[in-house]
Amino acid sequence: MASRYWMVSLPVQGSASSLWNRLQEQISKHSFDTPLYRLNVPNLRVGTLDSLLSLSDDLLKSNSFMEGVSQKIKRQIEELEKVSGVESNVLTVDGVPVDSYLTRFVWDEAKYPTISPLRDIVDNIHSQVAKTEDDLKIRVAEYNNVRSQLNAINRKQSGSLAVRDISNLVKPEDIIISEHLTTLLVVVPKYSQKEWLSSYETLTSYVVPRSSKKLYEDNEYALYSVTLFNRVADNFKTSAREKGFQIREFEYSPEAQESRKQELEKLVQDQESLRSSLLQWSYASYAEVFISWMHFCAVRVFAESILRYGLPPSFLASVLAPSVKSEKKVRSILEGLCDSANSTYWKTEDEVGGAMAGLGGDSDAHPYVSFTINLA
Numbered sequence: 001m002a003s004r005y006w007m008v009s010l011p012v013q014g015s016a017s018s019l020w021n022r023l024q025e026q027i028s029k030h031s032f033d034t035p036l037y038r039l040n041v042p043n044l045r046v047g048t049l050d051s052l053l054s055l056s057d058d059l060l061k062s063n064s065f066m067e068g069v070s071q072k073i074k075r076q077i078e079e080l081e082k083v084s085g086v087e088s089n090v091l092t093v094d095g096v097p098v099d100s101y102l103t104r105f106v107w108d109e110a111k112y113p114t115i116s117p118l119r120d121i122v123d124n125i126h127s128q129v130a131k132t133e134d135d136l137k138i139r140v141a142e143y144n145n146v147r148s149q150l151n152a153i154n155r156k157q158s159g160s161l162a163v164r165d166i167s168n169l170v171k172p173e174d175i176i177i178s179e180h181l182t183t184l185l186v187v188v189p190k191y192s193q194k195e196w197l198s199s200y201e202t203l204t205s206y207v208v209p210r211s212s213k214k215l216y217e218d219n220e221y222a223l224y225s226v227t228l229f230n231r232v233a234d235n236f237k238t239s240a241r242e243k244g245f246q247i248r249e250f251e252y253s254p255e256a257q258e259s260r261k262q263e264l265e266k267l268v269q270d271q272e273s274l275r276s277s278l279l280q281w282s283y284a285s286y287a288e289v290f291i292s293w294m295h296f297c298a299v300r301v302f303a304e305s306i307l308r309y310g311l312p313p314s315f316l317a318s319v320l321a322p323s324v325k326s327e328k329k330v331r332s333i334l335e336g337l338c339d340s341a342n343s344t345y346w347k348t349e350d351e352v353g354g355a356m357a358g359l360g361g362d363s364d365a366h367p368y369v370s371f372t373i374n375l376a
Contacts, residue, residue, distance in 0.1 A: 002321035003376035005102060006330075007039065007297055009305045009315040009369040010337050019316045019337065026333045031326045037103040039317035041298045042114045044121070046306055046313075055118055056307055059300050062126055066293040067374060069133045073286045076140065080279040093287040098375060103319055105294055112295055121299055125292045132285050139281060143274040150267050161187045161221035162246060167257050169216045169223060175252045176227050181208070184233065185215075186224045187246040193222055196245060200224075203239040206232045223248075297373065304369045315369070331366070338367040 012019050020038060027036050046052065074091070081088050093101040107114070112121050156165040166185065176183045188196045193214075201207045211227035228236055237247045298317075305315040322330040 002035065002099065003374065004321065005099075005373045005375070006320045006322065007301055007317070007371055007373055008320060008334060009041075009301050009308075009317045010334065011305075011309040011368070012314045012316055016314075016316045020318075023316070023318065023333075023337060026337070027320075027330070030333060031322065031329045034320055034322040034326050034330055035103070037319045039105060039298070039301065039319050040107070041302050041317045042107045042109075043313060044114050044299065044302050045117055046311065047117055047119070051117070051119060052303055052307060055122060055303055058122070059303065062122065062296065063293075063300065063371070065126070066129050066289065066296055069129050069136075070286065070289050070293055071374075072133070073136060073282050073289060076136070077279065077282045077286065080275055080282065084275060084279065086279075089283070091283070091286055093290045098290060101290065102294060102373065102375075105298065105319075107298060108291070108295065118299055118303060122296065125296045125299075129289055129292050132289055136282075136285065139274075139278050143271075143278050146267055146271045146274055150264075150271055153264055153267070161216065161218055161223050161248075165260075166216075166223060166248060166250060167252075167260065170225075170250065170252060172252065172254070174213065174215055174225050177252075180229055181227055182230050182233055183225050183227045184236065185248045185250050186212075186226060186240060187221045187248055188224055189244065190217070190220055190222060192244060195243070196224060199243065200226055200240075203243070204228070204232045204235040207236065297371075300371070301369060308369055334368055334370070335366065 010019060010023070024036060027034055077091070078088070080086075091098050096104075112124070116124075153165075156163075157168070158164065170185070174183070186196070186200075197212065200212050201209055206229035208227040212224050214222055214224055216223040226236075240247055301317050302313070305317070306313060309315055320330060
């Protein structure tokens with residue numbers, strides 16, 4: 001699939017079918033590797049010249065907006081597929097690949113009646129895409145909120161012993177709590193473990209001999225328990241800190257631990273559910289936005305062709321996907337199929353700075369309507 005297409009319209013002097021045959025012949029002869037498709041643009045309601053000129057001013061801005069929303073949803077799909085470990089699916093629109101929908105575009109009369117004013121059609125398309133963008137923001141924010149909560153819990157459980165949650169490292173049998181005795185949890189630098197084991201019994205009086213047990217060890221610290229009398233706990237904490245040992249305040253609660261476990265499980269389930277629903281929504285919404293965008297492009301071709309070639313509408317619209325090396329040759333072919341006087345006029349404009357550089361279109365001036373659709 002090509003990632004970049006040109007949507008082009010040429011002025012028809014005789015018959016459209018004759019011009020189409022000449023275009024096919026020239027492309028086949030001089031740039032045979034360039035895919036070429038005829039674009040069926042319906043005969044839309046023109047309205048007044050003022051309304052057409054006013055609409056033309058908004059076309060480029062609206063196109064950038066729709067392309068941006070389309071790309072935003074596509075990036076979201078790619079990110080979700082990567083995180084989910086899902087094999088990337090070929091994006092489809094109306095059950096066909098994206099490029100097939102573009103190159104075989106058919107106007108949806110039921111959705112966008114051609115008797116409606118051009119401004120109404122464009123505003124309708126723009127509002128639909130804007131609503132989809134708003135929905136995307138809300139859904140992504142909800143998903144990212146759950147992800148952030150999970151990441152915060154994981155950081156607490158994966159940091160060093162000095163800062164991480166230690167509730168899942170302590171078992172009921174590690175803690176002694178009675179009327180007179182208490183168990184403290186101490187974080188000891190890894191290189192200071194010998195000093196701890198040789199000194200903890202003497203940091204204060206009334207420490208239970210040989211009560212210290214190593215509960216866990218990471219790359220920097222070890223977690224020890226120590227049992228002592230309640231009345232000397234504050235003195236012990238002070239002495240331990242002076243020696244460079246960190247007391248971790250901890251109250252063992254099976255209920256709190258079970259609650260945290262359930263909270264974590266729910267967040268994991270919520271994340272998976274939101275990720276799956278967001279991915280499915282993104283597939284469907286990408287297709288909807290792309291359909292809207294292509295109808296907008298058809299309106300754009302029609303409006304710019306009327307402004308460029310005049311009334312009644314008489315132009316041939318097509319879609320091409322030239323390679324970079326073929327672009328210059330294809331431009332030359334398209335220019336050669338335009339009225340020579342018209343071609344000279346636009347060339348002159350281009351040489352002096354392109355004063356009319358593509359009515360609401362691309363920055364390069366051509367003697368025909370042309371703009372680029374980026375799918376990548």
